[in-house]
Structures are given as C-alpha cells and as structure tokens.
Amino acid sequence: MMLSHLRTPVLLFIAFAFSIAGMARAQEKAMTNSPASTTLHPALFLVGDSIVKTGGGDGATGPWGWGSELILLFDAAKIHVYNEGRGGRSSRGYIEEGAWAKILAQLAPGDFVILHFGHNDAKNSANYPDRVTATGNGDETKDIESPVTHQKETIHTYGWYLRQYVNDAKAKGATAIICSSAPRNTWVDGKIKRGLDGYAQWAAEAAKTSGALFIDLNTLAANRYDALGKEQAAKYFFDSQHTTKAGARLNAESVVEGLKQLKDCPLAHDLAPAAP
Numbered sequence: 001m002m003l004s005h006l007r008t009p010v011l012l013f014i015a016f017a018f019s020i021a022g023m024a025r026a027q028e029k030a031m032t033n034s035p036a037s038t039t040l041h042p043a044l045f046l047v048g049d050s051i052v053k054t055g056g057g058d059g060a061t062g063p064w065g066w067g068s069e070l071i072l073l074f075d076a077a078k079i080h081v082y083n084e085g086r087g088g089r090s091s092r093g094y095i096e097e098g099a100w101a102k103i104l105a106q107l108a109p110g111d112f113v114i115l116h117f118g119h120n121d122a123k124n125s126a127n128y129p130d131r132v133t134a135t136g137n138g139d140e141t142k143d144i145e146s147p148v149t150h151q152k153e154t155i156h157t158y159g160w161y162l163r164q165y166v167n168d169a170k171a172k173g174a175t176a177i178i179c180s181s182a183p184r185n186t187w188v189d190g191k192i193k194r195g196l197d198g199y200a201q202w203a204a205e206a207a208k209t210s211g212a213l214f215i216d217l218n219t220l221a222a223n224r225y226d227a228l229g230k231e232q233a234a235k236y237f238f239d240s241q242h243t244t245k246a247g248a249r250l251n252a253e254s255v256v257e258g259l260k261q262l263k264d265c266p267l268a269h270d271l272a273p274a275a276p
Contacts, residue, residue: 038106039080039082039106040080041080041108041110041111042078042108042110042111042112042270043080043082043106043107043108043111043112044074044080044081044082044112044113044267044270045082045084045103045106045107045112045113046067046070046082046083046114046116047084047103047113047165048067048085048086048089048114048179049085049086049087049088049090049094049116049118049119049120050063050065050085050087050088050119050242051066051085051119051181051182051241051243051251052065052083052085052116053065053083053084053085053086053087054085054242055087057083057085059245062238062242063238063242063243063244064242064243064244064245064247064248065083065085065242065243065248066182066243066247066248066249066251066252067083067085067252068083068248069249069252070083070252070256071083072252072272073252073253073271073272073275073276074270074271074272074275075270075271075273078269078270079112079267079270084099084103085116086099088127088131089117089120089128090117090120090121090128090131090132090158090161091115091117091118091121091158091161091162091165092131092132092133092156092161093120093128093131094117095164095165100165100168104168104169104172107169107172107173108172108174109172109173109174110173111172111175112175112267113165113169113174113176113177114177114179114215114255115162115165115166115176115177115179116179116181116182116217117158117161117162117181118181118199118200118203119181119184119196119199119241121133121199122135122199124147129147129148130146130148130149132144132155133155133157133158134155134156135157135158135198135202136158136159136198136202137157137158137159137162137163137202137205137206137209138159138160139156139157139160141154141155142154142155143155157202158199158202158203158206159202159203159206159209160206162178162202162203162210162212163206163210166178166206166207166210166211167210175213175265175266175267176210176212176213177212177213177214177215177259177265177267178203178204178206178212178213178214178215179214179215179217179255179258180196180199180200180201180203180215180216180217180218180219181199181200181203181217181218182217182218182221182251183196183218183221183222183225184196184240184241185233185234185237185241186240187230190229190230191222191226192222192225192226194218194219194222195218200216200219204216213265215258215259215261215262216258217251217254217255217258220255220257220258221250221251221254224250224253224254225250253276256271256276257276
C-alpha cells in the first residue's frame with residue numbers, strides 16, 4: 001500500500017524532470033541557432049567556394065571541401081573554426097549576395113579569415129549566372145551586361161575583390177589570410193598543372209598589395225600531388241576540381257603547412273598538437 005501511494009508522486013517527479021530537461025535542450029538549440037549567439041571568439045572563418053565547403057560540408061553530395069578537414073586540425077579549446085564556404089561563389093558573388101556582410105557582422109578583434117576563391121571567377125554558370133570577375137589584380141574595371149538583370153554593370157578584377165575582403169577584415173581588427181586556389185586534376189608532362197590560369201599569381205599580388213598574409217596553397221598542394229603521381233592522385237579527386245575526403249585532407253594539410261611557414265602568425269599556435 002505504501003509503495004502504491006509513493007509511486008504516483010515519484011512518476012510525476014520523473015516526468016517533470018524530463019520535461020525540464022527537454023525544455024533546456026530546446027532552449028539550448030534555439031540559442032545555438034540564434035545569430036547573436038552562434039559565434040564564439042576567438043574565431044577563424046573559412047570564406048570561399050566549393051573547394052572549401054561542398055554542399056553541407058559532410059560529403060553528402062560526394063565531394064568534400066578542405067574546410068571540413070581543416071577544422072579537425074585546430075585545437076577547439078583555443079579557437080573556434082567556422083566553415084563558411086559556399087559552392088558556386090566567386091570573389092564577387094560572395095560579396096554581392098550578402099554572404100560576406102554576414103561574416104563581417106560576426107567578426108571581432110583578434111579573429112581570423114582565410115580566403116579561397118578563383119575557381120568560379122572566370123565565367124558564369126547556369127546556377128550562378130552573374131559571378132564573373134575581371135582578370136588580374138589591378139584597379140581597372142570592366143562594363144558588362146548582367147545576364148540576370150540585362151542591365152549594364154561595372155565589375156572589378158579578382159584581386160580587387162580580394163583586397164576588399166582584406167580591408168574589411170582589418171577594419172574589424174581581424175587578420176586576413178589569402179590562399180591561392182587549390183589545383184585542379186589537370187596534368188601536363190607528368191606534373192599537375194599549377195597556377196590556375198593566373199589566379200594563383202593574382203591572389204599573391206592581392207595579398208602583397210593589401211598587406212594580407214598569404215598561403216600558396218596552389219603550390220603546396222601541387223607538390224604533394226606530384227609526389228603521389230597522376231594515377232594515385234586521381235583517387236584524391238572526385239572530378240576535375242572537387243576532391244574526395246582524402247583530397248580534402250591533403251589540401252587542409254597543405255594549408256597547415258603554409259600557416260607554419262608564415263612569420264609570426266599567431267594562428268599557427270592554435271593548431272592541434274597532432275596537426276601535421
């Protein structure tokens with residue numbers, strides 16, 4: 001009899017406890033999804049195209065971006081890494097669609113931004129018909145007819161857009177690091193093709209002109225692919241330019257290699273102990 005009398009209050013208490021726990025989880029989830037509370041500092045933002053983040057960044061569509069692998073190479077207790085790469089975007093498109101403005105709203109003094117564009121700057125596509133930039137790093141402009149609005153539009157060079165990212169980041173007290181574009185799976189005379197049709201050099205020039213740090217990812221990754229050889233390296237590519245998980249890891253490790261080569265870059269101190 002005494003047990004039966006006790007059972008109801010106990011069950012009610014358990015139900016109440018689960019209810020409170022559920023509410024707490026829901027509140028925590030809501031806070032996590034809130035733009036005002038998602039960013040923890042110090043932060044590193046990875047800004048770029050699908051070579052940085054393909055789809056949701058989890059390989060669900062097949063290829064992997066190197067940002068997903070780079071996150072694993074940092075010490076989460078020292079820095080919070082946010083992979084904000086977006087497929088199909090060029091240096092211009094990422095700005096014009098408002099993606100960069102969202103990053104700027106979260107940037108704080110002491111944060112870092114790694115920039116990787118170039119693969120989509122050369123031409124428009126069916127999915128992103130208004131992304132092309134002018135070639136080079138200068139201040140010259142080019143007038144085009146927008147394939148979206150069919151109105152005259154003035155566009156800038158690839159390097160000019162990169163310099164805008166750097167200037168904006170500096171104004172926020174953040175450090176910008178420009179990466180040259182990772183190489184495509186294109187081979188000439190037994191060597192993977194370097195330079196990405198000039199974009200690697202323009203990225204280097206933009207970094208020098210703007211005072212940004214620079215990682216020659218194109219060369220660092222190309223060196224590793226050359227060491228593998230064309231046949232073995234093919235396993236690291238999903239298609240002509242996107243990578244498998246192994247290729248994403250190779251590119252991420254190349255970024256880390258470049259970070260370690262930078263003089264007095266504090267971000268290198270935030271790498272995980274096991275980072276190569």
